[in-house]
Amino acid sequence: SQQGEEDPQALSIQEGENATMNCSYKTSINNLQWYRQNSGRGLVHLILIRSNEREKHSGRLRVTLDTSKKSSSLLITASRAADTASYFCATAGFQKLVFGTGTRLLVSP
Amino acid sequence: EADIYQTPRYLVIGTGKKITLECSQTMGHDKMYWYQQDPGMELHLIHYSYGVNSTEKGDLSSESTVSRIRTEHFPLTLESARPSHTSQYLCASSESGRTDTQYFGPGTRLTVL
Numbered sequence: 001s002q003q004g005e006e007d008p009q010a011l012s013i014q015e016g017e018n019a020t021m022n023c024s025y026k027t028s029i030n031n032l033q034w035y036r037q038n039s040g041r042g043l044v045h046l047i048l049i050r051s052n053e054r055e056k057h058s059g060r061l062r063v064t065l066d067t068s069k070k071s072s073s074l075l076i077t078a079s080r081a082a083d084t085a086s087y088f089c090a091t092a093g094f095q096k097l098v099f100g101t102g103t104r105l106l107v108s109p
Numbered sequence: 110e111a112d113i114y115q116t117p118r119y120l121v122i123g124t125g126k127k128i129t130l131e132c133s134q135t136m137g138h139d140k141m142y143w144y145q146q147d148p149g150m151e152l153h154l155i156h157y158s159y160g161v162n163s164t165e166k167g168d169l170s171s172e173s174t175v176s177r178i179r180t181e182h183f184p185l186t187l188e189s190a191r192p193s194h195t196s197q198y199l200c201a202s203s204e205s206g207r208t209d210t211q212y213f214g215p216g217t218r219l220t221v222l
Contacts, residue, residue, distance in 0.1 A: 042213030
């Protein structure tokens, strides 16, 4: 299975701090995606990074990808209470998208 | 906001009842998926479809069944609900192509008493 493992499982920070989440996977990929899930809701796509890219930015989000280490990180800068959610990485290979185990982020005011 | 809808949002039923969870999308996507997720836990793929009349079982064994008679519609049915079926069910869709970005509905929270 190429399921992503995310680290940490849970993260608690103060507003204004940066939050970093990591994702490791097992097999070759075409792209890696990050999703956000608010409590009790569906997932929302945040950002996609292709296998030939190393870094990508979108607003306060920065994603890196290291295919040699089979790992990715998601950085949320200047976090807000509204960023409180679960974050999932998902890897797209030759078969269907496979989701990681998720990181629960709590941002306190 | 993605154009993918799930009904009902919440359902509480007794053991043994037959239920159907509805999922519809207006994006014309060929691929559709059903996931099962317990609170705060990872997603488990239980069914998927790559087009009309195409359905496959996912990674997690499920007693539910699905059908895909129309592109936009992908209902999930439980013939006889049990307390072990209590969970959140998420429907998603994606268009054919290499990015495989998925768009999710809001989910159905099912409680079987």
